[in-house]
Amino acid sequence: MTPHHDQQYIEALHRGDPRLIQEIYNRFSRDVLQWILQNNGNADDAQDVFQDALMAIYDRYCGTDFQLNGSFGGLLMTICRRKWYDRLAQKKREQDVRNTELERYTEESPEWEAAEEAIRQQQRQACLAEVFPMLSEQCQQLLTLAIHEGLSVEQIAQQLGMTNANAVYQSKHRCTARWRQLFYEHFKEHIHE
Numbered sequence: 001m002t003p004h005h006d007q008q009y010i011e012a013l014h015r016g017d018p019r020l021i022q023e024i025y026n027r028f029s030r031d032v033l034q035w036i037l038q039n040n041g042n043a044d045d046a047q048d049v050f051q052d053a054l055m056a057i058y059d060r061y062c063g064t065d066f067q068l069n070g071s072f073g074g075l076l077m078t079i080c081r082r083k084w085y086d087r088l089a090q091k092k093r094e095q096d097v098r099n100t101e102l103e104r105y106t107e108e109s110p111e112w113e114a115a116e117e118a119i120r121q122q123q124r125q126a127c128l129a130e131v132f133p134m135l136s137e138q139c140q141q142l143l144t145l146a147i148h149e150g151l152s153v154e155q156i157a158q159q160l161g162m163t164n165a166n167a168v169y170q171s172k173h174r175c176t177a178r179w180r181q182l183f184y185e186h187f188k189e190h191i192h193e
Helices: 007-015 018-038 043-061 072-134 137-148 153-160 165-192
Strands: none
Touching: 007 018, 007 043, 007 072, 018 043, 018 072, 043 072, 072 137, 072 165, 137 153, 137 165, 153 165
16 A cells, blocks of 8 residues: 655654645644634644644654555644644633632632631730730739739729729729730831831
């Protein structure tokens, strides 16, 4: 059986014959371009697929005893179609993954917001703890007894030697205001760092 006339193209790829390789481009690249354009691709896609198909032919058939029974254009186009369908499937898989991640992010957004709020709260608590030693000794004692130990106003007044509950309320208000001021000054610095 005599080989198909287009066998010369397989041999040209194998030898690296520039004249016949240019003929391959001139003869077949336009058909591949039109087909890719009709199937959601662009000129760059067509060029890439065409190159990949030629490399596939070279890798698979050059240097073997392969005999082309049909046209080179038919073989080339079949490989181009297969490669393009593979690319489209890959793009679809990538898009599906992006869509899934977007859905997951959207579905998880209440959890993300809660997590972010928890982190912000933790940062605020750390900042409050950091500026607490900047308060006067009496303010530190009063706030520790009121907040951390949960003592009543009367118990705080007795323990700190204050005259009455009203004096504790006024001192607590003044100490809390100072702590808040230190917190905001310090927190602002951390935000701008």
